[in-house]
Amino acid sequence: MPDTTSRLPGIRSPESIWRPQRFFAHQLQSVRELEYVNDGGGLAVNFYPVSRVSPQVRVEGGQSRTMSLWHTQSTTGFLTIPTIEADLFTIRFVTNGQMIRRNWRDEQVVTQGYATFSALEDMRNGEASAGFSAISSTIARASLLASYHALEQKPDRPLPVLEPLTSLDNMGMRALLLSLEQMQIRLRDVRTADDLFFPLLEEIISYQLLSAWPRAPAAELPSTGNLAAAHVRRAIDYIEAHLATPLRLADVAAVAGVSVRLLQMSFKRELNMTPVEFIIERRLQHVHRDLCREAYRETSIADLGRRWGFAHMSDFAQRYRRRFGCTPSDTRRDMLRKVE
The missing domain is CATH 2.60.120.10 (Jelly Rolls)
Structure with missing residues (x-):
């Protein structure tokens, strides 16, 4: 393909979208x-x-x-x-x-x-x-x-x-x-x-x-027992028990006995993530776990996503891909290949 120097109008294709x-x-x-x-x-x-x-x-x-x-x-x-x-x-x-x-x-x-x-x-x-x-x-x-x-x-x-x-x-x-x-x-x-x-x-x-290329450390969530702040442990226990239900930060903070602002600051200090990021991470892990289980092979990906609080499938698919490096369909396909 010739040099398509932009100073010479008319020598390029008029196609304006990305193209090979x-x-x-x-x-x-x-x-x-x-x-x-x-x-x-x-x-x-x-x-x-x-x-x-x-x-x-x-x-x-x-x-x-x-x-x-x-x-x-x-x-x-x-x-x-x-x-x-x-x-x-x-x-x-x-x-x-x-x-x-x-x-x-x-x-x-x-x-x-x-x-x-x-x-x-x-x-x-x-x-x-x-x-x-x-x-x-x-x-x-x-x-x-x-x-x-x-x-x-x-x-x-x-x-x-x-x-x-x-x-x-x-x-x-x-x-x-x-x-x-x-x-x-x-x-x-x-x-x-x-x-x-x-x-x-x-x-x-x-x-x-x-x-x-250097790899980032695996994102491991600390165990509750290793957390210094008792109110963060209470918040995590409440979140884990209610992952499949609608969660509001105000409710989580109330159970932990602190303000929403203090809860957010404590999560960043203890876990290096916000409470919302923690909730999303745990929900993604649960979806990934279920997709890897043969027991859920007949359950649709959309139903599994909704089960763990993901109402918008496009947003869920993007978050899942960023977290696991593949699509939910890829995970299910790998599981089915193993059991066949």
Whole structure:
């Protein structure tokens, strides 16, 4: 695919949605050119200026239906906002300058020598500084999970949780960055007939990523006996006894004998999560447990979700996937495969 430089109007497809592209290269030097690429570039994000200075941004890479790889450089800085809803993970190595990545719950300041890993759906926007450069990639959750199962030879295990921010202080991470840089350079030489390039790239990057990227500690809930605050233990006992019923924080706090505010502060101190997050986590664990039991094989996933307090199936499915690295249907399918 030829260089689709955005300064030459008319040479790109008018299709404005995300689409596979073996190679693209956009040199953006004005607000008009940013808007032009946003309207027809077929990328997963839109670009916006961060100052009144004429933007200077170059983005070059390629993408298939399940992954993408690109290099970004800017002397002025820019803002990006996701434009698609897709079950993708984003990997970004900052090689110069910094980027503030704002998620829906927090934000990360990523500088040279650090890399980020997060779900695309969690990203609100990313603000790059002047003098910024980075090598970035996305990969489908399903593809990464399949690679993990092949690597570990344990098809029933959920995808491990990777650290959202990590440094390049070990050889594995530096080797992963080098692989991304070399493969991105080779994108210029990919031809229409080279259909094996992206599947091979996906496999190489997946295995390196899973082997080198630090994993976050497993989210283990402390036992009630290890908690210092008696009112937190009372709250947990009440929550566990009423997980399958509507729960209000005011009721939980009343049983614990404290205010809602103190209850929230105590949960954050003792468990590093809010009472609501604790309730959701325990409900997700119960659904996962039931989906793994043959006794519930005839019970629909929707009924199991509702049984444990999830009224909205789309929200439930997203939370389950983030927690266990697979869909509820995947968990059930794994259970049925084991018993057949």
